[in-house]
Amino acid sequence: MSHGKQFTLYTHDRGPNGWSVAFALQELGLTYESVFLDFQKGEHKAPEFTKYNPNGRIPALIDHHNNDFVVWESNAITQYVVDKYDKDRKISVAPGTEEYYTQLQWLYFQASGQGPYFGQVAWFSVYHPEKVPSAVERYRSEIKRVLGVLEGVLSKREWLVGNKATVADFSFLTWNDAAANFLLENFDFDKEFPATAKWHKRLLERPAIAQVWAERAKAVQKQH
Template identity: 35%
Template sequence: MIDLYYWPTPNGHKVTLFLEETGLAYAIRPVNIGKGDQFKPDFLKIAPNNRMPAIVDREPAGGGEPLALFESGAILLYLAEKTGRFLPPDLRGRAETLQWLFWQMGGLGPMLGQNHHFTQYAPEKVPYAIDRYLNETNRLYGVLDRRLADRAFVAGPDYTIADMAAYPWIVPWEKQGQDLDAHPNLKRWFEAIAKRPATKAAYARAAEVNPDHGKPMSDDAKKVMFGQTASSTRR
């Protein structure tokens, strides 16, 4: 059994995508980041960076004590190795997958996250920041579109954890000020993943966990989300 500490964000969706694809037994432990659940001592023992998602594998390979893990990319890699799925076993396939997984973790996610912040949540409009991250988002969309010009999925012919990592960050493309029609290869890939039964099941969990998912963030939630300092983890 996997305990999944989750809230419906792009990083949270990555893990439900994997779990729904594989059928691994899991239980969602909601972490309401708008109310500050990520700063509670019990959660910090699992995720010291006070970010979700995180997991606790109650039945790790080889037995022993439950294994706790944070960081969505590390979780995807761990689960892929645990199940032997969605990570090619050969050297070149594995290397292709991991480099694109790390590309998402180091580039696509952080840059699009800044896009979200300055276009949707910042208390004042900062034109330079908005233009900076809209343009970088567009550049990264272009990188993906070129990559997908001659292959079905990001790492090659098969669906992998690299796709699961990137897809949730493309879902809010309209809010990111992007046009999927301008990136036909990316659009084809995006629509193919959206049609997968496991994708539909994963996104259905969002409404179950947070019925307000998709609604504007309250001012109180913004204070919790965007007012974090070192003292936030000392509660």
């Protein structure tokens, strides 16, 4: 693989977490090549990938401008990217400030409170070999609880950190989109969580995010 672009991003066309990394890279104008792993073939568990991420999950990022440094876990990746390359604080806040820890707080909450629960709905609704309605009900309730946490904050302020969109906001985007369009039944985002739905739409209107969103649609179409 040639390294004409600064980063190699190992990801998956339908996997929400890799796209949140792409948002940050695109927002900062950083060049990257996406390598879409085929989960059906077990490429994410193969030695060619686990040498980069021993956890065998996407995403993982290689920074070819930093001695091929590898970092995995989506929010750790985005934190690395903005700490190292967002010197103008376009989509992040300065390390060491109180707001920096607020940014970390939301990234940790996304990683622990959003992704796993939303992912469990997908698992028990689609992939689990047995139907377990109680599990689906539990995790759908968790989706709404998490959206309620966001609603409580976003009904009082425009963004999660400071007065601008940051990687904290971007981190919630793909899983919230999955919740609104796939994971929940008979769900009216605008009606049930109006402030969060408005925030979600504002994020999607950002040119860099819109560009990644279009790449996402193209990747899904190409792979399937």
